[in-house]
Amino acid sequence: MDKAQQDALKKAAGIEAAKLIQNGMIAGLGTGSTVRFLVDELGRRVQEEGLEFTGVTTSRRTQEQAEGYGIKIVDIDDVDHIDVTIDGADEVDKNFNGIKGGGAALLWEKIVATNSNKIVWIVDESKVVDTIGKFPLPVEVIPFGAGQVVKRFEARGYKPVLRLDAEGKPVRTDENNYVVDLHLERIEHPEALADDLINTVGVVEHGLFLHMVDQVIVGDPNGPRVLTNSNK
Numbered sequence: 467m468d469k470a471q472q473d474a475l476k477k478a479a480g481i482e483a484a485k486l487i488q489n490g491m492i493a494g495l496g497t498g499s500t501v502r503f504l505v506d507e508l509g510r511r512v513q514e515e516g517l518e519f520t521g522v523t524t525s526r527r528t529q530e531q532a533e534g535y536g537i538k539i540v541d542i543d544d545v546d547h548i549d550v551t552i553d554g555a556d557e558v559d560k561n562f563n564g565i566k567g568g569g570a571a572l573l574w575e576k577i578v579a580t581n582s583n584k585i586v587w588i589v590d591e592s593k594v595v596d597t598i599g600k601f602p603l604p605v606e607v608i609p610f611g612a613g614q615v616v617k618r619f620e621a622r623g624y625k626p627v628l629r630l631d632a633e634g635k636p637v638r639t640d641e642n643n644y645v646v647d648l649h650l651e652r653i654e655h656p657e658a659l660a661d662d663l664i665n666t667v668g669v670v671e672h673g674l675f676l677h678m679v680d681q682v683i684v685g686d687p688n689g690p691r692v693l694t695n696s697n698k
């Protein structure tokens with residue numbers, strides 16, 4: 467699949483997911499190129515159809531895009547609930563477990579998701595996999611002692627790589643932390659790995675999103691497919 471085809475599938479998933487947002491709702495808005503299509507469509511509906519809803523964003527990037535369309539964005543601590551959060555993902559398996567954080571927004575994404583009544587992911591079909599882990603697993607770490615965390619991960623065989631920007635400097639998250647990507651190839655026991663990572667001093671959060679997602683909207687050449695998690 468080339469990039470243009472992948473973008474077309476991402477866009478179709480984003481437009482389909484935008485239908486979930488109705489007047490008066492409080493919606494969590496994720497981060498990434500797929501979510502950009504979602505926000506474009508919501509912005510169109512705000513401007514052309516008078517849609518009124520409140521958004522809570524998972525990154526400054528999404529906040530800027532949404533506010534550019536006149537979408538009302540509030541702080542997460544200023545809402546008493548979030549009806550639905552729509553976000554992208556890097557991989558998702560048949561158990562609705564996935565990897566997020568390719569865009570370095572995993573911490574805010576997990577906080578917004580955890581506080582949402584419903585979580586919907588929008589992906590193109592290439593992200594649906596049998597076993598997660600081919601996509602390097604992002605882990606957000608505090609800059610102080612990050613090198614020591616990397617050494618610990620090396621000792622555990624996690625193949626860590628500190629994420630760098632185009633200038634060779636460590637990528638900074640919206641919380642000013644670093645991201646370490648674990649090149650694991652296959653994650654056979656995601657729960658055990660999640661426990662191990664979150665119990666490592668210096669780790670703020672990891673990109674394993676387990677038992678959280680209610681629905682996945684998959685951009686497919688035959689039209690968007692909605693997968694519903696019957697275990698939730």
Ligand SMILES: O=C(CO)[C@H](O)[C@H](O)COP(=O)(O)O
Pocket residue numbers: 496497498499500501553554555556565566567568569570571572575
């Ligand atoms: O987790 C994320 C950002 O932290 C994104 O949702 C994920 O990387 C998917 O991005 P894209 O829609 O650009 O493929």
